[in-house]
Amino acid sequence: MSNRSSVFAVCLIGFIVSIPLYHFKSRSLRSIPFEEASVKPNPLTIDTSAYPTIESVLQRAESELKIMYGAKIVDSEKPLLVSLENNIWTVVGSSKDAGKGGVSEIKIDKITGKIIHISHGK
Incomplete structure (x- = not known):
């Protein structure tokens, strides 16, 4: 070869x-x-709850409280105080006159958006 x-x-x-x-x-x-x-979002990191932010729950709570107790009472209890515990938002009015009546309170489920409790204490 x-x-x-x-x-x-x-x-x-x-x-x-x-x-x-x-x-x-x-x-x-x-x-x-x-x-x-393209990068697809991870469904485990996206908050798909009904009320994921303080702003969203405040808007809902304020509108529900105004329907129940009137705008004058709700506006007199501002600022509304918000807390989150065990996926339950609690929105409570602040009292300027301690001891002269209570404040409004509403509890909203973060995931479903269902109103769990609404009241006005005295």
């Missing part, structure tokens, strides 16, 4: 071996559609 034929044989073998490797590599580097390539 001459040098020329041995070079040809080596090139032919290299070419034959490289075809499957090239095909495998090109499949793994295929272009991905934009929808697949």
Whole structure:
């Protein structure tokens, strides 16, 4: 076998071996559609509750309290105090005249948005 034929044989073998490797590599580097390539949000980190923020629950609580007790009473008890415990929002009015009547209170479930308790103490 001459040098020329041995070079040809080596090139032919290299070419034959490289075809499957090239095909495998090109499949793994295929272009991905934009929808697949974009980062999708993790559903475990998104707060899907009915009232995830203080602002949202304050707006709901204030509107419900105004329906029950009137705007004059609710406005006189501002600022409304908000707390969250065990996924239950508690919104309580603040009293300017201690001992002269109570304040309004409403409890709203953070997840479902259901009103659990609403009252005006004395």
